[in-house]
Amino acid sequence: MTDPLAPLARRVLRRVLGAATGLGAVATGLGAVLAGPGGAAGAAVGTALGAVLVAGGVPGLRRPRGRSPLTPVAVSLGLRVVAYASALALVSRVAWIHGPSLALATAASVAALLAVGLHAVSRGSATVLELDGTTTATTGS
Numbered sequence: 001m002t003d004p005l006a007p008l009a010r011r012v013l014r015r016v017l018g019a020a021t022g023l024g025a026v027a028t029g030l031g032a033v034l035a036g037p038g039g040a041a042g043a044a045v046g047t048a049l050g051a052v053l054v055a056g057g058v059p060g061l062r063r064p065r066g067r068s069p070l071t072p073v074a075v076s077l078g079l080r081v082v083a084y085a086s087a088l089a090l091v092s093r094v095a096w097i098h099g100p101s102l103a104l105a106t107a108a109s110v111a112a113l114l115a116v117g118l119h120a121v122s123r124g125s126a127t128v129l130e131l132d133g134t135t136t137a138t139t140g141s
Contacts, residue, residue, distance in 0.1 A: 008121070009058055011120060012058050012117055012120040012121055013055060013058045015116055015117070015119075015120040016051070016054055016055050016058065016113050016116055016117045016120070017051065017055060019112065019113055019116040020047060020048075020050070020051035020054075020055070020109065020113055023047055023050075023108075023109055023112055023113070024043075024044060024047035024048065024051075024109075027043035027044070027046070027047050027105045027108070027109070028040045028043045028044045028047070030043065031043030031044070031098065031101040031105065034101075035098045035100070035101050036098075037096070038096050038097055038098035038101070039098040039101040040101075041096060041097045041098070041101075042097045042098040042099065042100070042101030042102035042105060043101045043102070043104075043105040044105075045087075045091055045097060045102055045105075046101065046102045046103065046104065046105025046106035046107075046108075046109060047105050047106075047109045048087075049084060049087055049088070049106050049109075050105070050106050050107075050108070050109025050110040050112075050113055051109065051113060052080060052083050052084060052087070053080055053084055053110055053113075054109075054110060054113035054114055054117055055113070056076050056077075056079060056080035056083070057073075057076055057077070057080070057117075058076075058117065
């Protein structure tokens with residue numbers, strides 16, 4: 001049996017990734033204007049890190065039948081932390097990336113993408129009731 005929340009998770013992921021693409025283009029252009037090529041690189045990497053942090057949580061919306069609802073959340077959180085820490089360790093050694101642009105773009109993208117994701121979830125109007133081991137869901141748009 002498929003998860004009734006899978007369509008909502010796909011819709012949220014599409015919206016978050018679409019917003020990340022637009023935000024990345026704006027941040028990269030702004031970084032280039034304000035801090036040159038290093039600013040553009042820092043903004044692009046910062047936006048990508050923000051997208052990994054936020055979009056990685058979307059699989060936690062799904063609840064595969066027969067497993068704990070916290071398992072996907074814990075797995076996706078672990079993967080995001082490892083990916084973020086690895087990327088940050090690699091990026092911190094690169095001299096041509098403008099550090100303040102990296103920090104600002106990461107913070108702004110995490111905040112903006114969380115807002116987009118939460119808005120998409122609220123617009124999806126998903127209601128899940130678990131009664132006697134059965135799951136019923138209604139999703140609207």
